Amino acid sequence: MKVFINKRIPEVGVEILKQAGLQIILPENENLSYEEWIKYCQNTDTILSIGGDFKYDKAFFDVCPNIKAIALYSVGFDHVDIQEANQRNIPIGNTPEVLSRATSDVAFLLMQSVARRASYNFQKVKEGNWGAFDPLHALGQELYGKTLGIFGLGRIGYQMAEKCRKAFDMEIIYHNRSHNEEAETELGAKYVSFDELIRNSDVLSIHANFTPEHKDLFNYSVFEKMNPNAIFINTARGGFQNEQDLYRALTERKIWGAGLDVTNPEPMSADSPLLELSDVCVLPHIGSATIEAREGMARLAAENIVAFSNGDKMPYCANP
Numbered sequence: 104m105k106v107f108i109n110k111r112i113p114e115v116g117v118e119i120l121k122q123a124g125l126q127i128i129l130p131e132n133e134n135l136s137y138e139e140w141i142k143y144c145q146n147t148d149t150i151l152s153i154g155g156d157f158k159y160d161k162a163f164f165d166v167c168p169n170i171k172a173i174a175l176y177s178v179g180f181d182h183v184d185i186q187e188a189n190q191r192n193i194p195i196g197n198t199p200e201v202l203s204r205a206t207s208d209v210a211f212l213l214m215q216s217v218a219r220r221a222s223y224n225f226q227k228v229k230e231g232n233w234g235a236f237d238p239l240h241a242l243g244q245e246l247y248g249k250t251l252g253i254f255g256l257g258r259i260g261y262q263m264a265e266k267c268r269k270a271f272d273m274e275i276i277y278h279n280r281s282h283n284e285e286a287e288t289e290l291g292a293k294y295v296s297f298d299e300l301i302r303n304s305d306v307l308s309i310h311a312n313f314t315p316e317h318k319d320l321f322n323y324s325v326f327e328k329m330n331p332n333a334i335f336i337n338t339a340r341g342g343f344q345n346e347q348d349l350y351r352a353l354t355e356r357k358i359w360g361a362g363l364d365v366t367n368p369e370p371m372s373a374d375s376p377l378l379e380l381s382d383v384c385v386l387p388h389i390g391s392a393t394i395e396a397r398e399g400m401a402r403l404a405a406e407n408i409v410a411f412s413n414g415d416k417m418p419y420c421a422n423p
């Protein structure tokens with residue numbers, strides 16, 4: 104069985120595939136055009152798929168009828184039409200758990216960076232403008248005892264909540280499709296409506312799977328209901344936020360600041376007005392970018408392919 108891997112991955116994943124006797128196809132150039140990518144996909148049985156640049160939708164499956172399984176190198180699967188894959192009996196593997204710690208670390212990092220105005224202060228140092236000690240300048244805010252609101256309390260949201268609880272004794276409120284009993288018992292997390300979440304959070308952090316209904320969910324009418332000292336954090340998917348509205352809300356001081364590891368589109372344009380704001384910290388989608396997480400992702404994605412090639416169910420599968 105052939106496996107097309109569109110970018111190099113940590114060796115641990117490649118070893119698993121080799122030991123299973125699978126034929127690995129790697130492109131000569133990793134920055135494939137859509138046409139080049141389709142050609143590779145037409146000549147393989149399975150894909151170990153890195154990145155969300157190209158969609159797995161009806162048009163794709165129609166022109167690549169030989170594809171039997173896809174193992175995503177990500178936990179998110181918003182670039183896959185799962186219904187379409189289901190209709191064609193194509194399992195879609197993903198890589199949950201192994202990146203929860205790393206991604207929640209980035210949410211925690213962004214929260215503190217925005218609270219203590221790290222981007223603004225770093226910029227001043229780079230400009231040679233350190234300045235004299237000033238009791239009234241560049242003041243941040245402390246997070247102790249504040250309220251963390253989590254939108255989407257799954258594995259990553261749980262780890263963010265746990266860090267905030269332990270480090271800053273923060274109260275946890277959350278809005279989710281269903282109750283998270285572990286978070287309620289272990290962290291004292293309280294389930295609230297979406298409206299209560301946005302009104303009562305001092306830090307609002309998104310950790311949900313992105314679906315089309317979520318597009319621009321965080322828009323001006325949401326931001327204006329938030330507390331003027333609230334910090335907005337997104338490490339999930341950029342589509343959750345309307346960036347023009349976020350800019351307006353920040354310039355009108357409806358909220359304190361924003362920390363984004365994901366933007367819409369990605370990459371964010373270097374002339375995005377959000378980058379001019381001192382209380383915005385933007386990272387280039389590095390949530391899972393640790394050696395440990397990326398090796399874990401390589402292992403799970405490879406194990407998904409091997410399971411499929413043995414006629415077994417993928418151990419980590421996005422299809423219901």
Ligand code: DGY
Pocket residue numbers: 176177178179180202339390391
């Ligand atoms: C994921 O795994 O979904 C991360 O966002 C990396 O794409």
